[in-house]
Each structure stands twice: as structure tokens, then as C-alpha cells.
Amino acid sequence: MAMFRRWASAKGLRPSETRCVRATRPGSEDLRFSVSGDPGIEESYRTHYISPVLSERKQQQLKEKLDRAAQPVVFQILSEAQCSECGAAIERDELLRMEAEQPLCLRCARLDDLEYLPSGDAALTRRAAKYSERTAVVVRFSRTRGRYERQGILVETAALERAERECTEDADQRAAARARGAAQRREEDRELIARMTERIEALFPGCPPREADAIAKHTAVRGSGRVGRTAAGRKLDERALSAAVAAAVRHKHTAYDEMLTAGSERSFARERVAGQVEDILESWRE
Numbered sequence: 001m002a003m004f005r006r007w008a009s010a011k012g013l014r015p016s017e018t019r020c021v022r023a024t025r026p027g028s029e030d031l032r033f034s035v036s037g038d039p040g041i042e043e044s045y046r047t048h049y050i051s052p053v054l055s056e057r058k059q060q061q062l063k064e065k066l067d068r069a070a071q072p073v074v075f076q077i078l079s080e081a082q083c084s085e086c087g088a089a090i091e092r093d094e095l096l097r098m099e100a101e102q103p104l105c106l107r108c109a110r111l112d113d114l115e116y117l118p119s120g121d122a123a124l125t126r127r128a129a130k131y132s133e134r135t136a137v138v139v140r141f142s143r144t145r146g147r148y149e150r151q152g153i154l155v156e157t158a159a160l161e162r163a164e165r166e167c168t169e170d171a172d173q174r175a176a177a178r179a180r181g182a183a184q185r186r187e188e189d190r191e192l193i194a195r196m197t198e199r200i201e202a203l204f205p206g207c208p209p210r211e212a213d214a215i216a217k218h219t220a221v222r223g224s225g226r227v228g229r230t231a232a233g234r235k236l237d238e239r240a241l242s243a244a245v246a247a248a249v250r251h252k253h254t255a256y257d258e259m260l261t262a263g264s265e266r267s268f269a270r271e272r273v274a275g276q277v278e279d280i281l282e283s284w285r286e
């Protein structure tokens, strides 16, 4: 969080504390995010960062939207509790609402007419929430991650039914749209690889064409994090592509991989083959 704050302030973003409310019967109280209630943690969770580039009016609108978006929170509990009003037992994994520090069963919290929709189907969740006048967010404390995680939402039955109907009706269209997106990405990748191959061949005329193509295909793999996927790589920047070609030469034309397999330190192995890599690149440049 501290790192994010530094990043945000370096970007000139101004912290703005938003009240994350949960409705309680006497009024509303601030939602507690951390188990400890530590004021530092609480403030950092409540703080949304607003860009100073936005006008005052836009900033105000954004703040109002964030405040409005605050939904009541319901907890899926990890250990048994008791409703403070009717005395009903609330079992582990059941839902409980905290109001004024007191646990309530959903009936006493007047949320028992809502239906639980677990996360997982983004379109269904978005539609059900849109059609529901009243909603609540269901969270559960993750002991391993040390924080509350969203499990799903509570929505009105009619809203859920309408959302389910709509999702069934346009399921084919949505599947087709997903397939179109995938096809488009494959096409973009093919174009990127073709342009990259051309550029590698221009930078290294001596590089065998099949190798130039293999290097482009390897470095441009989507989601690989390789240099071909970086902004510089996609712009066919000379240094980025040279780095990709050098890496390929290191793996294919030197003993680098064998040295690593034999247990050499990466930096040591790199240094040992650096001269050889440079010689091959040099011979490919003309």
C-alpha cells in the first residue's frame, strides 16, 4: 500500500477519502476493512485516488459515483455465530450482517428475500445487479490472504430471473463475440509476427529467414512477457528486437543452455558466451 501511495503521489494523483458505508438502522456507519481496525489500514482502503487532470466538477461527480456505489456488505462466516436480535444460530458458511457491531441473521437484517448469486458469471452478475433495486455484496475472510474477498452478491429474485432469461437468450451471441475477439487477436498476432520478421531481416540481413521468423514467433507470444510483447517490441524498436535476436542466438548458437543445465550461474554463463553472441550478430548485420 505504501508503494502504491508513492506511485500515486509521483503521478500527481490526489488522495480523496471516500466513505464506504454500510447502512445500519439508526443511520449508517463506516465499513471496517481490516480485522484489526488499524486507522492507517482503514484510511488506505477508503482512499481512492483522483487524477488532478479531471476538472473540479468531474472530480465531484466521480466521488459521488464512488459513494453511491458503496453497497451493503454481508459476511459469509468462518465460525458459528448467533443473531443478536432473534437468537438464531448462524452456522459456518452462512451469511451474517453486522450492524452497529452486532451480528444479525439475514431475516432480522431484512435481507432474507434476496437471493445469493455466487461470482463466476460476469454477464449474469452485471445484469442481475443492474435490475435489482436492492443488492448486497457477500464477502468472506481469506485467512491465507489476510483480507476479505468478494464471493458474490445478493439480488432480488425477479432481477435474477430476468438476468438469467436475458443471458440464455443471447448466450449464442456472446459466445460468438468471444470467438470473434479470439480470432481478431490471432490475426493481430500474425500481423505483428510478419512485421517483426521483416524488421529483423532488415536489421540483420545475414540472419537466415527461417530463424528470423522463429525469433519473431517466439518473442511475440501473447502473455509471455517476452521483449516482443513490450511496448518497445510491438513498436519494432531496434534495441528491443536486437535483444530478442541476441537471446535467440545465445540459446541456439552457444553452449549457454548446456551451461545452465550443468548448474552454471546465469550471469556467469551469459558473460562466457557474450563475445560469441556479439560475433554472430555482427556477421548477421551485413
Ligand SMILES: [Zn+2]
Pocket (backbone or CB within 6 Å): 083, 084, 085, 086, 087, 088, 104, 105, 106, 107, 108, 109
Ligand atoms: Zn435474527
